[in-house]
Amino acid sequence: MENVPAFSATEESGRKKFALPVDSEHKATEFRLFSVAAPHMRAFHLSWISFFACFVSTFAAPPLLPIIRDDLDLTATEIGNAGIAAVSGAVFARVAMGSACDLFGPRLASAALTLLTAPAVYCSSIASGPSTFLLVRFFTGFSLATFVSTQFWMSSLFSAPVVGTANGVAGGWGNLGGGATQLIMPIGFELILKMGSDKFTAWRIAFFIPGLFQMLCAYGIFFLGQDLPDGNYAQLHKSGDKHKDKFSKVLYHAVTNYRGWILALTYGYCFGVELAIDNIIAQYFYDRFNVSLHTAGIIAASFGLANFFSRPGGGMLSDIVARRYGMRGRLWALWSVQTLGGIFCIILGKVGTLGVSVAVMLIFSVFVQAACGLTFGVVPFVSRRSLGIISGMTGAGGNVGAVITQVIFFRGSRYTTEKGIMLMGVMIIACTSVITLIHFPQWGGMFTKPSKGKTEEDYYLSEWSEAEKEKGYHKASLKFSENSRHEGGKRVGITESPDTHK
Numbered sequence: 001m002e003n004v005p006a007f008s009a010t011e012e013s014g015r016k017k018f019a020l021p022v023d024s025e026h027k028a029t030e031f032r033l034f035s036v037a038a039p040h041m042r043a044f045h046l047s048w049i050s051f052f053a054c055f056v057s058t059f060a061a062p063p064l065l066p067i068i069r070d071d072l073d074l075t076a077t078e079i080g081n082a083g084i085a086a087v088s089g090a091v092f093a094r095v096a097m098g099s100a101c102d103l104f105g106p107r108l109a110s111a112a113l114t115l116l117t118a119p120a121v122y123c124s125s126i127a128s129g130p131s132t133f134l135l136v137r138f139f140t141g142f143s144l145a146t147f148v149s150t151q152f153w154m155s156s157l158f159s160a161p162v163v164g165t166a167n168g169v170a171g172g173w174g175n176l177g178g179g180a181t182q183l184i185m186p187i188g189f190e191l192i193l194k195m196g197s198d199k200f201t202a203w204r205i206a207f208f209i210p211g212l213f214q215m216l217c218a219y220g221i222f223f224l225g226q227d228l229p230d231g232n233y234a235q236l237h238k239s240g241d242k243h244k245d246k247f248s249k250v251l252y253h254a255v256t257n258y259r260g261w262i263l264a265l266t267y268g269y270c271f272g273v274e275l276a277i278d279n280i281i282a283q284y285f286y287d288r289f290n291v292s293l294h295t296a297g298i299i300a301a302s303f304g305l306a307n308f309f310s311r312p313g314g315g316m317l318s319d320i321v322a323r324r325y326g327m328r329g330r331l332w333a334l335w336s337v338q339t340l341g342g343i344f345c346i347i348l349g350k351v352g353t354l355g356v357s358v359a360v361m362l363i364f365s366v367f368v369q370a371a372c373g374l375t376f377g378v379v380p381f382v383s384r385r386s387l388g389i390i391s392g393m394t395g396a397g398g399n400v401g402a403v404i405t406q407v408i409f410f411r412g413s414r415y416t417t418e419k420g421i422m423l424m425g426v427m428i429i430a431c432t433s434v435i436t437l438i439h440f441p442q443w444g445g446m447f448t449k450p451s452k453g454k455t456e457e458d459y460y461l462s463e464w465s466e467a468e469k470e471k472g473y474h475k476a477s478l479k480f481s482e483n484s485r486h487e488g489g490k491r492v493g494i495t496e497s498p499d500t501h502k
Contacts, residue, residue: 055177098392164377168315179304268401314373342428349422
């Protein structure tokens with residue numbers, strides 16, 4: 001924290017005053033969880049709550065599947081296909097969301113998608129067979145792309161020393177929806193039953209709960225949120241304070257950065273695994289251990305609810321190790337935690353008693369969710385100009401991993417669920433190994449040192465042409481370079497490079 005110049009909480013910065021200390025980009029250098037101060041902490045709370053609502057909606061069906069499958073006569077394959085549809089819908093939506101954030105801002109992008117996918121949640125109540133059930137799960141799953149706007153928003157509002165924490169807590173508390181829905185939907189279902197409805201009508205009415213919640217969140221973001229510390233994209237473009245970038249160039253600098261592709265792959269085997277578990281875990285305990293629907297829901301909820309501390313813990317760990325070891329520490333922590341997650345996943349597939357299975361599942365959940373937080377401790381530094389698309393690529397990788405995992409291991413009867421879980425752990429370990437290939441010229445990698453003479457300015461300003469620099473479009477990247485210098489670790493000082501004030 002001491003390496004980032006900050007204005008005091010009450011000091012005027014330009015024409016604006018902020019409740020939190022800020023750096024030269026007006027990003028907050030402190031993360032105050034219990035504050036709702038605009039714009040930093042208000043956006044934090046709006047983003048995680050809306051993402052939470054979208055998670056509740058997307059995974060509202062799994063805890064009621066024993067009832068839904070009897071009503072719609074669903075086979076195991078049809079249930080698997082619907083689960084795949086729920087997470088595959090967000091693959092392209094997440095990439096598109098990244099582009100929308102880069103061009104229009106996270107506030108408008110998040111509010112629009114949250115509102116547009118709410119009708120699909122309501123339509124779940126009129127599903128009449130396997131095809132319509134698959135379709136509503138597919139379109140509802142688009143809402144998970146709000147994860148990208150959440151991470152982009154936090155990276156735009158919080159400075160390098162606390163960005164891992166902000167991303168981790170926002171993403172983790174949003175992901176809590178995957179666990180909370182395991183409680184919300186059965187409780188809602190039971191209440192509707194007690195009001196006199198039959199079970200095949202009660203599950204349909206229950207879907208109005210997440211639908212309404214999601215709509216309210218969309219309006220909250222639109223009317224109460226703010227894109228950047230200094231204002232919304234539209235007003236900043238109009239005033240000339242923010243350059244309106246070209247999509248083709250933003251896309252080019254994202255897809256040609258190999259680090260984004262590696263993080264997309266590894267995220268597929270932390271967040272992707274989490275999505276797969278959300279889809280199968282309640283039914284797994286219900287069928288294998290003959291527990292009641294309510295008990296299966298509680299067990300499944302405990303997996304998702306671990307996000308309350310595990311993913312935020314991963315983000316905090318990323319920031320803590322970075323204070324001493326910089327980016328190399330972030331990469332080592334990510335590889336270590338995710339690999340341990342794979343080991344516990346293998347063990348989960350091997351154990352055969354209820355108590356031990358629950359205990360191992362909880363340990364596994366902590367590591368796999370912490371790895372998600374650690375991933376987005378690295379993502380904000382991959383690209384300054386193309387942050388949205390890099391975030392979208394990484395987020396989409398999570399959904400791709402979930403789809404591949406479910407197709408291979410949890411669709412049909414090729415593998416038992418426990419064998420699928422074990423093999424999924426093997427894939428986690430294998431795919432995590434590619435983190436060793438990530439190298440930042442200015443900071444190095446897990447086994448490599450920084451390239452001689454390379455600076456933060458060299459890396460981030462390489463995304464701008466000389467003509468663009470002459471027009472001053474690169475100034476935000478220049479400030480980001482200054483504020484990211486501590487990622488070299490303790491051994492690197494904060495002496496400015498000769499071209500800092502170009």
